[in-house]
Amino acid sequence: MARSFAEFGNALYTGEKSIDFIGRRKTWYAISIVLIILSIVGPMMRGGFTFGIEFTGGSQFQVHLADGQDRDPAIAEQAVAKVLPSSAPRVTLLGPTDVRVQTEALKEAENLDVTEALAQAYDVSDAEVTYSFIGPTWGQDITRQAFIALIVFIVFAAVVMMLYFRTWKMSLAAIVALLHDLIITAGIYGISGFEITPAAMIGFLTILGYSLYDTVVVFDKIRENTIPGELNERRTFGEAVNLGVNQTLVRSINTSIVALLPVGSILFIGAFVLGAGTLRDISLALFIGILVGAYSTIFIAAPTYAHLREGEPAIKRHDEKALRARGESVSEETASAKDVAAASE
Amino acid sequence: MASTPNVRRARRSLVFLLVLIVGLAGLITYGVFRSDATWTPKLALDLQGGTQILLAAEQTDGQAVGGEQLQQAVSIIRQRVDAAGVSEAEITTQGSQHISVSIPGKADEATLQRIEASAKLDFRPVLATGIGVDMSQLAATTATGEDGTQTDEEKAAAEQAKADKAAAEKIVFGDAEDLYPDPLPEGAGDDAWLTPALQAKYDAFTCDMEAELNGTNAPADRPLITCDDTGAAKFLLGPVELSGDVITDATAGMETTQTGATTGSWNVQIIMNKKGAETFGKISTRLYGAESPKDQFAFVLDGRVLSAPAMQGQILDGRPSISGSFTQESSQALADQLKFGALPIDFTVQSQEDISATLGTSQLGAGLLAGLIGLLLVVVYSLFQYRALGSLTIASLVIAGVLTYLLLTFFSWRQGYRLSLAGVAGIIVAVGFTADSFIVYFERIRDALRDGFTIESAVEHGWKKAFRTVLASDGVNFLAAVILFILAVGNVKGFAFTLGLTTLVDVAVVALFTHPMMTLLARTRFYQSGHSFSGLDPRKLGAVYRGRAQFREPVVASKGAGKKVARSQKEAERRQTIAERKAAESAGATAGKES
Numbered sequence: 001m002a003r004s005f006a007e008f009g010n011a012l013y014t015g016e017k018s019i020d021f022i023g024r025r026k027t028w029y030a031i032s033i034v035l036i037i038l039s040i041v042g043p044m045m046r047g048g049f050t051f052g053i054e055f056t057g058g059s060q061f062q063v064h065l066a067d068g069q070d071r072d073p074a075i076a077e078q079a080v081a082k083v084l085p086s087s088a089p090r091v092t093l094l095g096p097t098d099v100r101v102q103t104e105a106l107k108e109a110e111n112l113d114v115t116e117a118l119a120q121a122y123d124v125s126d127a128e129v130t131y132s133f134i135g136p137t138w139g140q141d142i143t144r145q146a147f148i149a150l151i152v153f154i155v156f157a158a159v160v161m162m163l164y165f166r167t168w169k170m171s172l173a174a175i176v177a178l179l180h181d182l183i184i185t186a187g188i189y190g191i192s193g194f195e196i197t198p199a200a201m202i203g204f205l206t207i208l209g210y211s212l213y214d215t216v217v218v219f220d221k222i223r224e225n226t227i228p229g230e231l232n233e234r235r236t237f238g239e240a241v242n243l244g245v246n247q248t249l250v251r252s253i254n255t256s257i258v259a260l261l262p263v264g265s266i267l268f269i270g271a272f273v274l275g276a277g278t279l280r281d282i283s284l285a286l287f288i289g290i291l292v293g294a295y296s297t298i299f300i301a302a303p304t305y306a307h308l309r310e311g312e313p314a315i316k317r318h319d320e321k322a323l324r325a326r327g328e329s330v331s332e333e334t335a336s337a338k339d340v341a342a343a344s345e
Numbered sequence: 346m347a348s349t350p351n352v353r354r355a356r357r358s359l360v361f362l363l364v365l366i367v368g369l370a371g372l373i374t375y376g377v378f379r380s381d382a383t384w385t386p387k388l389a390l391d392l393q394g395g396t397q398i399l400l401a402a403e404q405t406d407g408q409a410v411g412g413e414q415l416q417q418a419v420s421i422i423r424q425r426v427d428a429a430g431v432s433e434a435e436i437t438t439q440g441s442q443h444i445s446v447s448i449p450g451k452a453d454e455a456t457l458q459r460i461e462a463s464a465k466l467d468f469r470p471v472l473a474t475g476i477g478v479d480m481s482q483l484a485a486t487t488a489t490g491e492d493g494t495q496t497d498e499e500k501a502a503a504e505q506a507k508a509d510k511a512a513a514e515k516i517v518f519g520d521a522e523d524l525y526p527d528p529l530p531e532g533a534g535d536d537a538w539l540t541p542a543l544q545a546k547y548d549a550f551t552c553d554m555e556a557e558l559n560g561t562n563a564p565a566d567r568p569l570i571t572c573d574d575t576g577a578a579k580f581l582l583g584p585v586e587l588s589g590d591v592i593t594d595a596t597a598g599m600e601t602t603q604t605g606a607t608t609g610s611w612n613v614q615i616i617m618n619k620k621g622a623e624t625f626g627k628i629s630t631r632l633y634g635a636e637s638p639k640d641q642f643a644f645v646l647d648g649r650v651l652s653a654p655a656m657q658g659q660i661l662d663g664r665p666s667i668s669g670s671f672t673q674e675s676s677q678a679l680a681d682q683l684k685f686g687a688l689p690i691d692f693t694v695q696s697q698e699d700i701s702a703t704l705g706t707s708q709l710g711a712g713l714l715a716g717l718i719g720l721l722l723v724v725v726y727s728l729f730q731y732r733a734l735g736s737l738t739i740a741s742l743v744i745a746g747v748l749t750y751l752l753l754t755f756f757s758w759r760q761g762y763r764l765s766l767a768g769v770a771g772i773i774v775a776v777g778f779t780a781d782s783f784i785v786y787f788e789r790i791r792d793a794l795r796d797g798f799t800i801e802s803a804v805e806h807g808w809k810k811a812f813r814t815v816l817a818s819d820g821v822n823f824l825a826a827v828i829l830f831i832l833a834v835g836n837v838k839g840f841a842f843t844l845g846l847t848t849l850v851d852v853a854v855v856a857l858f859t860h861p862m863m864t865l866l867a868r869t870r871f872y873q874s875g876h877s878f879s880g881l882d883p884r885k886l887g888a889v890y891r892g893r894a895q896f897r898e899p900v901v902a903s904k905g906a907g908k909k910v911a912r913s914q915k916e917a918e919r920r921q922t923i924a925e926r927k928a929a930e931s932a933g934a935t936a937g938k939e940s
Contacts, residue, residue: 009788013795054696064704098704108457132698141401141695142837145440149832156824164817202767202829202837206774206844209825213778216818217785224810251788254730258784259777261726262719266773269715278391279712282770282840 009250015243022242025303032180032300039187049190052197055139059106061114062130063099063122076101079121083113094274105133146201153208154178161216165223169308174215177301181211181292188288199278203285210259210286211293214252215301221248222302234326236319241306245298256294263287351805352868355861362744362857369751373758382758386750389765389839392709394702395449398460399695402442410442410690417681418690419444421647425459435761440832443695447763451699461692462647466589466683469569469582470632471641471653472539473547476578538568538583552576573650580650582643586628589646591621595683597676600668611671613680614664622663629665632656644683651682712769719773723780731787733871737862738783745779745854749847762842771843778822779851783859785818786811790863804867808860815855823848 011017021028043049053060065071073091076099080089090102101118115129154175161171185207189196222244226237235243263286270280309315376382390397402410402418410418415438422444426434435447446460530537552572565585572579594616599607617625632640633656643653654667667679720742728735749772756762789807798806826845829837866872 009791010795013792062704064701064707097707127701128703130699130701130704132696133694134696135694137401137693138399138695141443145832149828152832153825153828156828157821160820160824164820198837199767202840205829205837206825206840209822209844210778212821212825213781213818216821217814220810220814220817247792248788251784254784254788255781258723258726258780259774261722262716262773262776265719265722266712266715266770269711269718273711273714274708277708278766279708279715279770282767282774286774 012246012249015246018242018246019249020242021245021298022238022303022306025299025307028299028303032184032296035187036180036183039184039190042187043190046191046193049186050193050195051139052195052200053102054134054198055143055196057105057134057136057138059103059111059114060132060134061101061103061118062094063101063118063124064128064130065097065099065122065124067097069097069122071099073099075121076118079117080114083117084110094277096273098274105136142198142201146205149205150182150208153205157208157212161212164216165219170219170223170305173301173305173308174212174219176304177215177293177296178208178211180296180300181207181289184292185285185289189285194284195281197281199281200285203282203289206282206286207289207293210290211296214255214293214297217255218245218248218252218297218302219305222305234322236322237309237315238306238319239322241302245302249298252294252298256290259290260287263290351801351864355864358857358861362853365857366744366747366751369748369755373751373754376758380758382754384754386753386762386764387757388705388709389763389768390447390449390705391698391700391766392705392712392764392769393449394700394705395447396451397696397698397700398446398448398457399439399697400444400446400460400692401695402444403691403693412441413681414690415442415444418692421690422446422460422692424647424649425462426456435763439838444692457694457697461694465647466592466651467565467585467645468587468589468628469585469643469645470628471580471638471643472568472583473581474578474638474641474653475547475580539581543568543581546570547579547581550579552579569645569648571645571648571650573653578650580643580653582645582650587621587624589644589683591617591624592683593618595680597671597673597680600666610668611673611676612666612668613671613676613683614666615683617663617665619663622661625663625665626659626661629656629658629660633659646682652679708766709769712766712773716769716773716776719776723776727780727783734787737859737866738780740862741783741854741859742776742779744858745847745850748850748854749775749843752846752850753843756846763839764843765839767837768839768843771840772847775844775847775851779847779854782811782815782819782851782855785814786855786859786863789814800872801864801867804860804863808863812856812860815852819848819852 008017012019063076071093073093076091077089080087080101080103084103084106087103092100092102094100099122101114103114106114111131111133115126115131119126119129157178158171158175161174162168165171182204185204188194189200194200222241225240225244225247263283266279266283267287270277270283274280310319373382373384377384400422402415404410419436419438423434423436426436426446426448434449435445437445439445448456547570550570567584569582569584570579571582592615596614597611598614600610600612601607628642632642634640635656637655640655641653642656644651652667652669654669671679723742724735724739727738731738753762753764757764786807789811790803791807793803793806794800823845826841826848829841830845
């Protein structure tokens with residue numbers, strides 16, 4: 001452990017120590033492409049995503065018991081079987097005190113009967129049994145709304161960033177990183193079999209905001225380093241971008257940790273105290289999304305931006321000049337500027 | 346210490362923030378004593394317990410409903426829920442075609458059925474009208490006397506009224522066998538519909554029983570006993586003669602005479618399609634000049650009589666107009682009801698959730714606990730990372746918390762906002778996002794110190810750059826929240842609301858509190874001297890090696906592994922001063938240890 005994180009920051013800021021994010025971009029691209037393929041193929045191999053009852057439709061009962069009361073799932077199964085002989089209920093234990101029972105969509109009267117039967121079976125009052133019913137089209141509705149929200153947001157955010165950074169290339173790089181985050185987060189859900197619920201969807205949509213938030217902060221610094229007047233004569237464009245990423249690295253780590261701490265605490269409380277539910281579902285998606293988002297800003301967004309700009313004639317001229325100023329062979333370096341990672345092998 | 350413009354500006358910002366907080370708190374205090382405000386934000390049903398129903402509104406033919414129609418659908422649902430006697434129900438639109446109904450406590454089956462029924466506008470002929478309120482009961486209530494004591498006589502009268510009502514209910518709700526004539530009459534306005542049993546049922550009916558009658562599900566080919574909107578008049582109506590979908594438009598306007606001059610009173614003009622015009626022509630021919638109340642024709646929406654005008658002429662062109670003692674508002678309201686009611690709306694339950702009060706409380710408790718733990722972790726981490734500056738983070742978070750709390754309380758008073766579990770999650774997530782902007786700011790100050798600025802100018806310099814970044818990144822976050830809020834259904838809305846609100850609060854706190862405080866702190870000796878616990882120690886930040894005024898460009902970044910690195914490192918070393926090399930060595934060593 002360094003004497004101080006701030007000192008590590010100093011070294012990164014001055015360039016004394018530098019991690020080559022841009023030069024090795026082929027490596028990061030390869031890693032991300034593999035992750036994306038896994039995210040798409042993985043869930044398919046598992047037989048698709050696991051959708052919550054909200055998407056499939058059904059009835060759900062949650063019995064709240066006193067601490068230490070017997071929570072044998074068989075009690076619930078028998079109680080439901082008495083009311084609905086043909087039903088195969090799914091019984092899960094939630095947190096330390098709750099039992100959740102899911103069945104197919106029931107009629108209003110049946111719902112009341114099951115509620116009563118469960119209350120009797122576990123010897124609690126009716127008020128301790130929470131009940132919810134979800135129609136089969138509800139899931140389609142929110143999925144559609146979520147997709148509309150996703151597209152509207154991406155379009156708006158792309159325009160806003162284009163105006164703010166005054167270059168569409170930063171905007172494009174940020175959106176590429178955003179899509180990368182969404183696909184991988186969804187992939188992790190698909191592969192691990194975490195249930196996708198509306199609350200998880202909220203989490204996904206919030207990742208949009210966070211992923212871009214993180215990218216904007218880093219891009220702001222990169223822009224500062226690469227505006228025509230500021231671009232150092234001895235530095236290639238890619239190196240200037242790399243310096244920007246390094247200079248904001250400490251900040252990236254700090255903000256990611258600070259963002260993860262509260263989300264992690266909701267996740268912990270949500271998963272272990274409450275069991276499955278709104279809090280756990282939102283925070284799980286967020287937790288994964290923040291991690292992936294922090295990764296993608298550094299390893300995908302910044303390299304993609306450098307990649308997009310390096311072909312520009314003005315940038316090429318500058319790069320040649322910078323390399324010549326350093327006394328390095330121009331022909332060798334221009335080749336490597338296009339393909340730094342390969343040349344450095 | 347002389348006060349510079351920066352310091353004066355900082356003080357002004359702090360005073361402004363104080364005024365804002367005190368003002369909000371004062372407003373809420375005023376609200377608590379003079380109005381129905383509360384000291385805490387109101388809780389949504391998932392934290393308080395109750396039934397939450399999400400309905401999708403759709404036209405009967407499967408077409409989506411439009412914005413105005415959805416509003417109409419909401420008011421229809423509101424009337425239904427009110428009629429069911431549910432108090433404090435909340436009915437709001439969600440997204441473009443959902444209606445959310447929140448009812449405290451458990452909803453009974455009758456209420457649910459009532460809510461689900463489709464809304465339909467029908468025309469029925471009037472067979473009889475009467476006063477909707479039970480006179481004997483009215484007498485009994487007034488007889489209770491002003492002093493609250495009852496004489497024996499009054500008691501007896503009240504008892505009698507009660508018994509009468511019970512008997513009446515028996516007639517109304519009992520199943521009379523020969524309620525309908527046999528065979529059924531041909532015409533909808535036929536007197537033959539008035540069987541003695543139906544007449545008795547109608548006579549016994551009062552409008553306060555209407556809730557039980559379930560007029561929304563009344564069969565179209567049978568007479569209907571119902572009331573008007575206000576419950577003041579009761580009606581016995583014939584079967585449906587014409588359905589509302591023949592109306593193509595309805596507008597409110599000034600009444601005109603035959604010469605075209607306005608009479609100064611409002612009326613509602615209806616335009617019907619061809620089929621409607623034809624049928625309505627026949628009806629008007631039959632009703633015009635008939636004996637009252639049989640010259641009246643009722644417009645029934647959702648089982649209630651909107652209006653029952655008397656026919657004042659033969660109308661063969663399908664353009665009837667309703668006149669009466671209308672104001673502009675009431676004529677407009679009726680026109681809207683007719684226009685939108687003409688399209689029958691189906692409601693389907695999308696999701697329904699009953700939450701027990703104990704579960705809600707335990708969720709709230711867990712949510713708050715999670716928030717507290719999250720906050721504590723952030724506090725510990727920022728103290729570790731930023732030393733004394735961490736306490737500024739904490740103070741800023743506290744201010745942000747106070748502002749958020751006050752705003753939520755204010756919104757729940759003025760706008761009917763209710764805090765849901767997803768909303769709580771939004772607030773907790775915002776703790777991290779809010780702390781992020783401080784980190785961006787502090788890192789910028791450190792950068793400026795590294796570039797050799799004095800602490801005071803580093804604060805100003807860092808702020809200018811950081812504020813831009815904070816605005817841009819919060820802007821993106823706010824955009825996400827707004828889009829989620831507008832488009833989302835279900836509990837997404839609550840999350841988006843708190844996320845958006847806290848983003849705004851974040852900008853306000855950074856600009857009005859954190860930066861001004863930093864400006865003032867930068868003038869204290871503790872920070873001026875660059876104390877090692879200040880979090881802004883220039884020596885630790887590598888600035889001291891360069892001296893104050895000297896600017897050094899960062900060395901060229903190395904480009905990965907291989908020969909090239911060695912070469913460019915040599916190149917960099919050649920350009921370094923001895924002092925710089927020393928610094929690089931020590932920094933490199935420490936960083937090396939870490940990795």
